[in-house]
Amino acid sequence: MNFAPTPKMLEWQERLMKFVTENVVPAEPLFRKEMEANRAKGNQWNPTHEVMDGLKAKARAAGLWNMFLPASQHGAGLTNLEYAPLCEIMGRYPLTSEAMNCSAPDTGNMELLERYGTPEHKEKWLKPLLAGEIRSGFAMTEPDVPSSDATQIQSRIVRDGDHYVINGRKWWTSGAPDPRCKVLIFMGKTGTVDDPSPHKQQSMIIVPMDTPGVKVERWLSVYGYDHAPHGHAEISFTNVRVPADHLLLGEGRGFEIAQGRLGPGRIHHCMRLIGGAERALELMCKRALVRKPFGKLLSDQGVWRERIAHSRILIDQARLLTMNAAFAMDTKGNKGAKNEIAMIKVVAPQMACQVIDWAIQIHGGAGVSQDTPLAAAYTSARTIRFADGPDEVHLNAIGKSELAKYMAPKVKA
Structure with missing residues (x-):
């Protein structure tokens, strides 16, 4: 077991640190002022972010984009061991993750869409996510059950002909207050609720944010921070109908x-x-x-x-x-x-x-x-x-x- 950085790892770390030093560090006070101005106007969820958009353009031009993905999936082809030190740099300078399209929950959602999405899903949702044109959310946690035990999730995903009908309430859905959030990956119980294994009752499904019945009830603060422009939200789902092909991998495989x-x-x-x-x-x-x-x-x-x-x-x-x-x-x-x-x-x-x-x-x-x-x-x-x-x-x-x-x-x- 050898954790000494390889030449490849050192090259990526040097490239990333150069970008951070020259671009991210000077942008931090500018981003803070931009957000303070938006909050003063009561508009912290403004979808326009000049500082971040400028950083994204520079990161793409520098080839520092979607680094978490394998080369076959539009990424840098780094192993977990190679990518880990880059995450450390991003954690030191938090603007870096989004600037390079490597921030949660988009990273995980892009991986899911790449692995389990249909060609249509990839064209409609994965492609703009990879391009950094939209953002996404992951709707799993619920306010009324102990979310440390995900088998207790109560939201329902019920088959109705060529559609699934979704009902439930989620919270701590990161990114949902952000107007750039256009799609959610939703976890709930399907028709497999009678399965004797509680771990085979859950499924995941794609839910576009503009689907009727999807309502952001409120944004949630963390120790008083709104975490804008991304933030976290409580969302209700009332008779939300999505096409049956939006289910990922199959029923019971959540x-x-x-x-x-x-x-x-x-x-x-x-x-x-x-x-x-x-x-x-x-x-x-x-x-x-x-x-x-x-x-x-x-x-x-x-x-x-x-x-x-x-x-x-x-x-x-x-x-x-x-x-x-x-x-x-x-x-x-x-x-x-x-x-x-x-x-x-x-x-x-x-x-x-x-x-x-x-x-x-x-x-x-x-x-x-x-x-x-x-x-x-x-x-x-x-x-x-x-x-x-x-x-x-x-x-x-x-x-x-x-x-x-x-x-x-x-x-x-």
């Missing part, structure tokens, strides 16, 4: 699709969190070297040296564990790497929350204000502790797997 979608997504999330933690540590160190309360630099105080040291240790541990998971996915597949994926999904968000929290503490009031990226980074890191499965579910799975190694094999009667 969990199968979800596992393929969430595996790579968790790697991306974790590496982006590591990037965010690296930026928080950088800000922590710079602050410690200039602030001098009570006549002594913070960098000369033992407590802050310890927190800086622990931050370095925690970040490097999380990175190595995540790279190991990426390697396992490349060599064993998503299913074979389920334990490694579960471990990083627990470790990376907890690490990021701790490191960012220390960075906030050393900045005092500035740390929770809009003057640093720390408060926004913390809200994102804290959210990931239950997005794509809460810590407790992953820990339970890891514990069961570990115990199974020491259990006596069952004897067949």
